[in-house]
Amino acid sequence: MHKDLRTLPKVELHVHLDGSMRLATITELASALPEETAFPKDFDFKKAVTPPERCTLPEYLKAFDVTIAVLQTAEALERAAYELCEDVASENVQYLEVRFAPLLHLENDLSPREVVQSVLRGLKRGEEEFDMHTGLILSAMRNRSLEHSMEVAQLAAQFSSKGVVAFDLAGPERQHPPQIHREAIAMAQESGVNLTLHAGEGCCPEQIRAALELGANRIGHGVYLHKDPTTEALVVEQKIPLEVCPTSNLQVSGIMDSYADHPLKRYFDLGIPITLNTDNRLMSGVDLTHEYEVIVDTFGFHNEQIHQICHNGINAAFASNEIKDELRASLDAFFA
Numbered sequence: 001m002h003k004d005l006r007t008l009p010k011v012e013l014h015v016h017l018d019g020s021m022r023l024a025t026i027t028e029l030a031s032a033l034p035e036e037t038a039f040p041k042d043f044d045f046k047k048a049v050t051p052p053e054r055c056t057l058p059e060y061l062k063a064f065d066v067t068i069a070v071l072q073t074a075e076a077l078e079r080a081a082y083e084l085c086e087d088v089a090s091e092n093v094q095y096l097e098v099r100f101a102p103l104l105h106l107e108n109d110l111s112p113r114e115v116v117q118s119v120l121r122g123l124k125r126g127e128e129e130f131d132m133h134t135g136l137i138l139s140a141m142r143n144r145s146l147e148h149s150m151e152v153a154q155l156a157a158q159f160s161s162k163g164v165v166a167f168d169l170a171g172p173e174r175q176h177p178p179q180i181h182r183e184a185i186a187m188a189q190e191s192g193v194n195l196t197l198h199a200g201e202g203c204c205p206e207q208i209r210a211a212l213e214l215g216a217n218r219i220g221h222g223v224y225l226h227k228d229p230t231t232e233a234l235v236v237e238q239k240i241p242l243e244v245c246p247t248s249n250l251q252v253s254g255i256m257d258s259y260a261d262h263p264l265k266r267y268f269d270l271g272i273p274i275t276l277n278t279d280n281r282l283m284s285g286v287d288l289t290h291e292y293e294v295i296v297d298t299f300g301f302h303n304e305q306i307h308q309i310c311h312n313g314i315n316a317a318f319a320s321n322e323i324k325d326e327l328r329a330s331l332d333a334f335f336a
Contacts, residue, residue, distance in 0.1 A: 005292045008306070009330045010093045011313035012277050012288055013196075014220055014243035016170075017100035017119065018067040019280025021080050022087070023049070029070035037069065037107075051283055057202035057252045058172050063283050072108040077118035078125075085126020085134065087281070091289045095317055095327055098123065099137035099168055102155060103148060112155055120163045133323050135165035137196065140184060142169045142176040149184035157191030165318035166194040168220065173204045178211055185214050194318045196243065200224035202252045205231060218243055218316055221279075223253045226263045236270050241316035245279035246294050247286045259298040268305070273312040307335050 027045050030038070039045075049067065051060045071077055081098065088096050102115045110118070116138070123134040138156045140149035149169070156167045167188035169178050178185070178197055189195060197211040201221035205228035211219055212234060219225075222242040225232050235242075244264045250256050267274050276291050278284065295301050301309070314327045 005296070005306075006091050006289045007334075008092060008289075008292065008310070009327070009334050010088075010091065010288050010292075011095045011275070011310065011317055011327060012088060012093050013097045013218070013241075013275050013313060013316060014245060014277035014279055015084070015088075015096065015098055016280050017077075017080055017084065017098050018064055018071055018104075019283050020084050020087075020278070021067050021071075021282055022083055023282065025079065025083060026067060026070055029076050030066075033070065039066075039069075049282055050285070051251060053251060054254075055251060056254070060248075060252045060283065061172065067282070068104050069107075071105055072110070074110060074114060074118040077105060077115060078122035081119045081122025082125045083122075084281075085123060085130055085132065088288065089126070089130035089132055091287055093132065093288060094330060095133045095135075095314070095319060095323065096123075097135040097137055097165060097318060099139050099166075099170070101139040101141055101152070101170060103144075103152060104141070112151065113158070116155055116159055116164070120159070123163065133319060133327075134163070135318050136163050137166040137168050137318075138164055139168040139170040140181060141171040142173070142178065142181065142198075143171045146181060146183060149181040150187060153184040153188040153191075153193075156188050156193045160191055160193050164193065166196050166217075168195075169197045170220075171198075173198070173200075173202060173207055177204075177207055178214055182214065189215060194218075196220055196318075200227075201249070202254060208235070212238070212240065216240070217318075218275075221245060221249060222267075223249050223255070223263065226266060232270070235272055239271070239273055241273045241275055241312060242267060243277050244274045245277045245284075246291050247284045248279035251284060259294050262298075264295065265299045268309070273316060274309060275313040275316055276309055303335060307331070 140152035196218040198220035205224040
């Protein structure tokens with residue numbers, strides 16, 4: 001690889017708002033919490049938001065208790081979204097899809113609509129200031145009720161022309177198959193909202209098949225895809241994009257001892273359109289440049305292959321054709 005990966009024009013499709021905050025912002029927001037919800041005086045924020053290098057998905061998700069606790073006001077949500085734009089712009093991410101679960105941010109009497117509006121304001125400011133494009137993905141928690149996911153789907157429909165580009169299911173997979181939320185998924189799809197589902201992240205290759213049967217446009221992670229050859233063949237045939245997050249996948253998949261064990265190279269060689277993402281910049285301690293460096297160092301990806309992965313991200317983006325054409329022009333100029 002002979003190109004500068006930091007200045008490479010990038011697209012990021014899988015990044016969690018509450019998993020990508022700045023530590024300094026978390027501690028500042030925590031210091032302003034009212035006494036009844038304040039953290040202990042000697043609380044170690046850095047330790048609390050840094051999962052073990054190898055852990056289960058539920059153990060990894062425990063770190064979000066801290067970030068969600070400080071993201072309960074309109075100001076905090078807008079700030080986190082804006083700062084994420086600023087951070088990704090510093091490494092030339094030109095298109096960003098941010099996801100979060102709006103119903104986890106209602107502890108301070110915000111309405112679900114106000115929660116979504118706050119994040120959209122932050123993204124809009126980031127777009128204008130850093131000359132980039134963004135989209136917002138609303139996540140329902142798969143371990144919550146159908147009523148919960150229906151409400152998120154309704155929000156996605158209401159904001160589908162105002163910056164929300166997709167509906168997602170996130171959270172622990174085991175014992176929480178996506179079919180439980182079939183009605184919510186159908187509601188989102190009927191309103192014209194795209195569908196990307198977490199599946200096969202830390203277990204459960206059968207959930208990838210279920211996600212496809214429910215009409216998923218993209219699969220979040222899909223690490224376990226190769227454990228189910230029939231579904232893998234289907235993904236190859238239908239060219240379903242995978243939102244690959246190398247470092248996060250190494251942490252939680254349970255089937256890797258090193259980056260070299262990641263099946264992303266297998267998927268790439270099969271012609272599956274893999275895309276590269278961070279998942280949670282804070283919890284995994286990475287940026288998108290790092291993830292590109294990892295696959296170059298580990299698998300020897302060269303310019304042509306990196307160019308292809310970047311194109312995969314643009315093609316899979318839930319963006320207008322006009323925006324995609326602009327992104328392709330910038331990328332092709334970089335490699336020209």
